[in-house]
Amino acid sequence: MQTLSVSLGDRSYPILIGSNLLPQSNLYVPHIHSRQICIVTNNTVAPLYLEELKNKLADFYVDSVILPDGESHKNLETLNLIFTELLEKKHNRTTTLIALGGGVVGDMTGFAAACYQRGVNFIQIPTTLLSMVDSSVGGKTGVNHIMGKNMIGAFYQPQAVIADISLLKTLPAREISAGLAEVIKYGLISDYQFFVWLEQNIELLMAGDEAALSYAVLRSCENKAQVVTQDEREGGIRAILNLGHTFGHAIETAQGYGNWLHGEAVAAGMVMAADLSMRRGDISHSDFNRITNLLERSNLPTKAPQEMTPEQFIELMGVDKKVVDGRLRLVLLKSLGSAIITSDIDAGLLLETFAACR
Numbered sequence: 001m002q003t004l005s006v007s008l009g010d011r012s013y014p015i016l017i018g019s020n021l022l023p024q025s026n027l028y029v030p031h032i033h034s035r036q037i038c039i040v041t042n043n044t045v046a047p048l049y050l051e052e053l054k055n056k057l058a059d060f061y062v063d064s065v066i067l068p069d070g071e072s073h074k075n076l077e078t079l080n081l082i083f084t085e086l087l088e089k090k091h092n093r094t095t096t097l098i099a100l101g102g103g104v105v106g107d108m109t110g111f112a113a114a115c116y117q118r119g120v121n122f123i124q125i126p127t128t129l130l131s132m133v134d135s136s137v138g139g140k141t142g143v144n145h146i147m148g149k150n151m152i153g154a155f156y157q158p159q160a161v162i163a164d165i166s167l168l169k170t171l172p173a174r175e176i177s178a179g180l181a182e183v184i185k186y187g188l189i190s191d192y193q194f195f196v197w198l199e200q201n202i203e204l205l206m207a208g209d210e211a212a213l214s215y216a217v218l219r220s221c222e223n224k225a226q227v228v229t230q231d232e233r234e235g236g237i238r239a240i241l242n243l244g245h246t247f248g249h250a251i252e253t254a255q256g257y258g259n260w261l262h263g264e265a266v267a268a269g270m271v272m273a274a275d276l277s278m279r280r281g282d283i284s285h286s287d288f289n290r291i292t293n294l295l296e297r298s299n300l301p302t303k304a305p306q307e308m309t310p311e312q313f314i315e316l317m318g319v320d321k322k323v324v325d326g327r328l329r330l331v332l333l334k335s336l337g338s339a340i341i342t343s344d345i346d347a348g349l350l351l352e353t354f355a356a357c358r
Ligand SMILES: NC(=O)c1ccc[n+]([C@@H]2O[C@H](COP(=O)([O-])OP(=O)(O)OC[C@H]3O[C@@H](n4cnc5c(N)ncnc54)[C@H](O)[C@@H]3O)[C@@H](O)[C@H]2O)c1
Pocket: 042, 044, 045, 048, 069, 070, 071, 074, 101, 102, 103, 104, 105, 107, 127, 128, 129, 130, 131, 134, 135, 136, 137, 138, 139, 140, 141, 150, 167, 168, 169, 170, 171, 172, 175, 262
């Protein structure tokens, strides 16, 4: 097992990464400072892992809430199910919430923890690759509003994150690929050596090799933690984590949420960012090919949907929340392994990218 510390002063916390961690309750019990626990999970993950976790916490008073699965339930109404359970079972301010699930469960449980009695402890047990490498690191929690994704939320850090790689055995291959898009993102924005390692190991990762997955999760979390500790509340540099996301959100919106997985849209979006970076002369054609090859080997899309027109992209990207002062701001590549945030974007080159990437 490897432990990584996210350094945020008195809000610092460890991320434990390795195989078969769930059965080893001695690893996570020290992070629970209460007699009461409420496990929050969903109806897909509960039949797989809830009983096992409960059995490991036999010394505590354990309640659980099973939420309906899916991004469409990530809202205030579902959040209320958590509050109702906590109140009905008389959980007090010293209780601990445990998120057992992917990013949807993690974001909702974290936000519930931030709000319940003005803040209680919580622990993340992420069960998807995406939640291990992305959503469980950095303290963004929240729910969707009908008028916008993740619009209601809080920055709130957990006491610990337990990333048990063995839980990924049951995760569908398509979800593994979607998580790999964010993993590859870290290589592109800040870690060339990791990008090279991914080129050499992508098939092992796709095959579910736990040693390779553990290393990829560790290295991803290290990269994200490094950015987050510099800029916890996204005042500046943290925005580089959005490589491919402005293009990707346009694709997600055009396709309707749920048709493309987030990671799939981000993959196509990163290709678009790479294409524009190439047109600006910052990366070479062979760099661009390395990026698309790695994404293709991860079974990820490398083009936007054929039917999406440049006009549609412009319209959809114009309303993106990362637009500052009405100007489009994009994360682009300066080289393989380093990113820049810029609003100095040539509209002609951008149109060429839209035309080339579908
Ligand atoms: N807070 C952040 O910083 C942050 C960052 C990135 C993404 N997010 C959020 O994360 C969410 C996406 O997370 P996700 O990709 O994990 O999706 P998800 O939570 O919807 O999980 C994907 C699917 O896999 C199922 N599942 C989870 N673990 C499983 C397992 N071990 N075996 C079998 N099935 C399993 C889930 O029930 C679900 O059907 C989005 O809501 C996004 O906004 C948040």
